[in-house]
Amino acid sequence: MTRRSVLTGLGAAGAGGLLAACGVKPAYVPEGRRAARDLSGRERSLTFANWPLYIDTDDDDPRKRPSLDAFRERTGISVHYTEEINDNDEFFGKIGPALMNGQPVDRDLVVVSDWMAARFVRLGWVQKMDRAAQTNVAGHLDPQLLRPAFDPGRLHSVPWQSGITGIAYNRRRLGRELRSTRQLWDADLRGKVTLLSGLDEAIPLLMQGDGADVTRWTQDDFHAVCDRIEGLVRTKHIRRFTGNDYIKDLAAGDVLACQAYSGDVIQLQADDPDIEFVVPEEGGELWAESLLIPNLARHKTNAEKLVDYYYEPEVAAELAAWVNYVCPVPAARTVLADSGDEELAALAEDPLVFPDKEMRARLATARDITSAERKAMAKRWNGIVGL
Known part of the structure; x- marks a missing residue:
């Protein structure tokens, strides 16, 4: 199931494009107009919208979600959880x-990718969280995820899970071995390479391969990548552009190397240990x-409690053990290491779940594409993807 966006078709035009199609101009909402009457004290409930397969489930009954059930038992707050x-x-658009x-x-808590979170923050469509009431977030949030350009200090957003975009190969x-993004263009990989189709997903790693600083990349960096990729598409070096379906291509041997997400590869390795994930020498995207x-969420305080609950190291460890993405709570590593379970202890040592110092030195969070840049960049990138 897709956990990150595949940016295609109308969606590639971005937020402005979607709303313009409705004949309505996006409007900024001032901070003072974002809150509704908080009914948390009277109504012990909240509604939480997430991606499919992005929370722990019971082995015997997938309808049960142990960590959410434990939250309800502890706080008395029931959670209406949707995978919409x-x-x-x-x-x-919804x-x-x-x-x-x-x-x-009618949703108190939602999960979106950070490039989309940037739009919500810039439009003033989300509320600041009360960090004074979120001691676990304040104490355990991974420092490398603390200051995204779109939300310095993470006042409006808190990472649910994190991940790395890098290279997977058999x-x-x-x-x-493959150790560099530049090696994807080697002659023996012609027709056996796939790239991600999404503009926001694909471009940062490719820029890093060209030596660009993705924390402050320029339009020249973007167009240099596009020039290179367009040439590789025309010579049929690149087999195709994909969403998460690169997983099937790699597992079947139809491709030998591809852009990939760390959490997907961990799951693939369970069936084929010859599949490897690499954070390239030039860097990978965190x-x-x-x-x-x-x-206007009506259960803001309840939602803040749930967010803080998932930043308890023990709870974060339970979630990390199930989803296998980069855990945004480094302290959860010790919980897994000391669990007495061999499999969980091995997960604690996996740098794709808990990046070590050497790997972190090669990770960077790309600056997001601004609304002024997006239309022209999406047009160019989608034109290449559609060749």
């Missing part, structure tokens, strides 16, 4: 019109999908 987010832009018109969206089938509280 399959694509960032699609979800934006709730955006109401938020733009100052109406509630070492046995390829017959050699990204997150973050929790947001929409404007």
